[in-house]
Amino acid sequence: MLHTHHHLFHLFNTPKILLFQTRFFSTSSSILHLCTKPQHLQQLHARFFLHGLHQNSSLSSKLIDCYANFGLLNLSHKLFYFTQNPDSLLYSAIFRNLYRFGEYEKTLFLYKEMVQKSMYPDEESCSFVLRSCFSVSLEQGKIVHGQIVKLGMDAFDLVGKGLIELYDVNGSLMQLNYWNNLISEASESGKMEESFQLFCRMRKENIQANSVTVINLLRFTVYLNSLKIGQALHSLVVVCNLCEQLTVSTALLSMYAKLGSLEDARMLFEKMPEKDLVVWNIMISAYAGNRCPKESLELVYCMVRSGFRPDLFTAIPAISSITQLKYKEWGKQMHAHVIRNGSDYQVSIHNSLIDMYSACNDLNLAQKIFGLIMDKSVVSWSAMIKGYAIHDQPLEALSLLLKMKLSGTRVDFIIVINILPTFAKIGALHYVSYLHGYSLKTSLDSLKSLKTSFLSSYAKCGCIEMARKLFDEEKSIHKDIIAYNSMISAYSKHGEWFRCFQLYNQMKLSNIIPDQVTFLGLLTACVNSGLVNKGKEIFKEMVEIYGYQPSQEHHACMVDLLGRAGQIDEANEIIETIPLESDARVYGPLLSACKIHSETRLAEFAAHKLINMEPKNAGNYVLLSNIYAAAGKWDKVAKMRSFLRDRGLKKTPGCSWLELNGQSTNISLIASSNARYS
Template identity: 30%
Template structure:
């Protein structure tokens, strides 16, 4: 903490007044600097209005160690027994997630106020110990202390998981019985609990029934619609909010930008940008980062760069948004240039930044660049981060450096490996044609008790496909549903059909094809067409129904594929019709491409 220069002759009461004013204005760092200056001036003191201001500042800045020092100083000057001071320290420990310190102080308090009880209830709830929060809630009721709306909000704040939702509904029931259901913070907490728990319909009914709504109410409802992917409802909600005269804050605007990202319309993006400027939020870092991301999603990277360049003090989130924008926009070289520019500033990359840069290295197929990024990750202490390790594995595998990827994988403790890192390594073996190694690693993963998901099975089936492991592939496909209850996706069908066709098992592939929904069949035509062509099958094939032929006629690859199939069957007239669609509709068959770095 930097010390303010003490002014000669400044009295203790003067410093205390400065401390209180700074905390009241939200200048928490300044508040603590005043305290440091007080001590540097050789003064010792503090009262029932000074220490609460200091505790509030430590809570806001999440500085529990300094908070403990303040606690000790309060005891030293004889102010530690004051109920107001104890309650403020208790609140500080609770907000800093120091639950043992909070409980110890709570148990030592000879007399407890309602605020003290509320602090402990909220502390347990925010630490995901909701049952203990409810126990504390029932204990205070048993002692004759009537819970307030703040008490209920404290309990409800932790009832967002499925396992605790019933407890939350019980608390809401208590609010109805006790007359606290008109308390707006309580209703907002119930609304948040419902929408985060996926009960959007119930949340909307509650929202519509609320006579009074705050910005928290509107934002909670908008986040629920975003969670459901319904961006049009977010826009509608925002219009209603403006019509009701509700002033919006940065959270509401972030929700609006997120809805625009889902829509991906450049005109809407510019409208949102104009609204930010009109509202005076154009310089707020979080909103600017979201705006950069929005323009990147709309493929207007020039506009994203203009917004980025206009910010003088750039934070790590803003840098990461611009870097990931270039990666997702297909400009990995510009992403790396941007990363190099970032390294020349005082802003230190985080795990999200490193992951985005690694994606750029993977797109370029550059193992050398990936090594440089790895060295930098080690230098800033991110080598043990699972997200970074997973990114390194994925990048090295895509660059063909499977040994480097395995070295990273083996360097992560078995007990620390999550599903993502197992999946990345299995996929690495699959893409490099080492199906046997992929299957061995999958079995090792199962022995460690890690439950596979649909993505892991896609990697496994890809491994079997690339390595020609027919029996193993069929076994994997069977266990997908039989053992794990996962519904096969088009990727799973594609892998198994391709594997069977390449191995000459055309009849089995045909059975798989027929069992698929008609909407998915057109997506797996390629291997079947190729197999039927190479095996010179007769025209009795019944795969080409009219419904299938009419799917996605505007898809250039689809037109070429169907035309080839019809040619194989000797249906030249129909084949010519589909070929002519390419020129009539101006369609172009896009070539596939990939790149990898060789010898630097």
Template identity: 50%
Template structure:
């Protein structure tokens, strides 16, 4: 068109910009923007709208530039408002997105289905259930709740805000469910640790004949791991191989993590080694380091860390968290200090509370309680339960009643209903022979009605998941289980005595 000396006008540029957005051609879109500025078409509302959409969608999340264009428009219809609200939502500016929604409504523009979809995403990120319910009511009043994408957005929003009952009600009412609906519900249950419900929805999805995609695989794997369903992890692995989903790095990494958490560290390493070393991103490396650290294999962790240091990749906070966890599990105090120092001095990563918690835990277990206390005082932020919890546990291993009381008082103020903190302090008093304080703690727990939640574990046998709790005899084979445990305990005790005799 231009080569034939036919020059574009204010109606041409919006169409060209729309094509750039569809093709994700950032370079050409910026050239078009340059032409618009040069020819003075930026003040036209249609052109400004196209530029705002372009900047909001893929110009490095440039919502600020999009807002400048938006503010220059003389007339703004619902479409333009929606573009700006969605731009803020995609850029992670959820508060700004909702502020603009309020401004839109006050200006007399009626919100539509697309406004709801963009706003629900921001509401979900902010976990503002009250606003979510208000938007849901608006959607129902305007009859938009029957549109396919709106129920999906509502399900996702309620799941993020913790309104799982409402999410499930919407999910069950949808007649034409999509893979997105199923995936959102699966993820919602998994994120709120309702793993059985998450796993149940996944099984129902398969029975209803829906094809599982990569997002569904990634969302359901944590539920499979947490209920101990290794066979389902293997099924999803096979399904991914058959459908080519494993070619996606995110799916492969999710499978790696799942196998490692199920105890199959060798299979996890095979998945890691299958990828070319040049194609591995830092997330894959971190996942493998974290897997080895949880299995207590610090040697492999340090080998992988050294490979990262000699590659083009830069270790991040997650890398160092995995390394410090490995040091905790293997008791490597010197190596942990070296990692902690290298993290800040060489790579410029500022440690967060999780890194400090690892160091406090390690120092406490090693008996360096005073050093752990000094490290807490040096932190640039206030300690929370993740830091004070390990300190209190260290005081039990290496008695320090005064420090234990300090840690316990801070923890109790943060978590007044956590019975574990009271019980731990009571045990520390008992070890120190302060029985009057032990009695006081027990009376306090009884009067408040606080009880420590029993430990729980799952075991999968022949495709069926069995649940066990501390001192639980509800399992139909509990008599046989406890009989075998008694035999194992006797054999262990006998072996310990015989070993002691041999050493003498």
């Protein structure tokens, strides 16, 4: 077929063909069926235009059908309007395809336009116009019926079937519109259950649902977050033979996507014979929104290969997918595309790009894009603040927050959630308290996730009493696993192991099943308080009673606990039992324990593992050097220092944050060139 395709396109470039318009037209008609992609059809259409065939009614009607077959009804519509003096053949083609896509009102609008031009439809056109009246207006149908009788076309079979459909012996269209209005009014009033009760009553009265009914009910399904109801409506669509209507299929796809049922969505997507840009965008967004970035980007590639050009609604989920994967080069390509496409003026695109470049460790580009935004939305500020937060630049995040306030932009829930961990990290209690007060004033504190964030932030700032106050303010019946875990973690970091286990017992009495995060908090408490036996007991309980598979963090806690207690061999045995290959989180505590207890042999083993995993982390080399120094192995100390110098590695200087009179200051500890490693 590919050979034939190229042969026919070559034929258009042959001057001889221009001498034979009849043969040329015949060739043109036959080649339309060979177009397997929209771009092929558009190339062919351009050639028709060059050869003066763009006003040929028969050829134009076939082009309208072909564009519609690719789901490009908008191009069919444009082609119709760009044709001078369209005849009944062309009207018939556009009526056929508008009806096929469920565009009933547009069908009736064009029919009125046709009549005003003193033109009258043929048998096929009458049929589609009458069927459109069935879905829109019985009164309009009666007017069309009168015009058809005057033309003497009511005797044709297709027209007769259309009239039977219109009046439907019992006038069920009027009843259907009545029920649709009732269902719509109930849903708009927030009475979702009543909407479905009305639908059930409608079905009992043998009134068959149409596309309007189904699309409305699908919207309610998303509101109710009920996949089961959505699947039942899908079955109804099949029974009512509404699958072929693109508007219904699109609504179904959107419902599955919003409910996170990717398997159902993809199955429906693959079965859809016609896919327009909206359909592709829904599926791409579904994958991006459900953290399936690779699948989302693969679909973008397939969409482009199918002849569709990505628009704004393609770019945003695509950039989100790139952000999740941290593929900076792909991000730059998408950035270039939106500039070429003229979408770079959109604030939503800028916000997505700020997120993407921040995630890809290019904060400079993120700052430049932020600076280009003239009318910054709250999302723009939030994206840049989040960028500073994830790159450990708390003062920059704070400075931007103050600028945001001066600009008159209201601080929202997302910004508070993004910036709180930054303040907590530097111990900026003043700013945590300020944000807490702001949240109380603006009623943001009613959000449970925000309360938990404040609890955790107060604890990290050393204000454990305020953290406990927030925990106790929550009623017992409303306390969930997240609240308990946050409070256990807070106590564990402050060495209050007894309170950790009090909360753990309280959890169990409240029938809240502990999760892996709970056990991580308890093990951390045991490490910080040196409770070796208690730690072993909790680790055993997690595995044997609750059946959890320990993570690297759980194993790291056990290695740290045993290592600090001098049980280094047992700590090493723990590492050897880990089913997956251990990472730096496990070998780091082992190396630290070797330093405390002057265990050179095992230290070398742990250090070499760490160096292979983190070749650019100078801290591992320095720690091993200190172990050699403590053992008096100065030749190895010199070798390690030489190794660091040759590779240009430097230990990151330690720093502390000091808050004085509400101002946070960074104090860095920079060792002099003569100072010993510490």
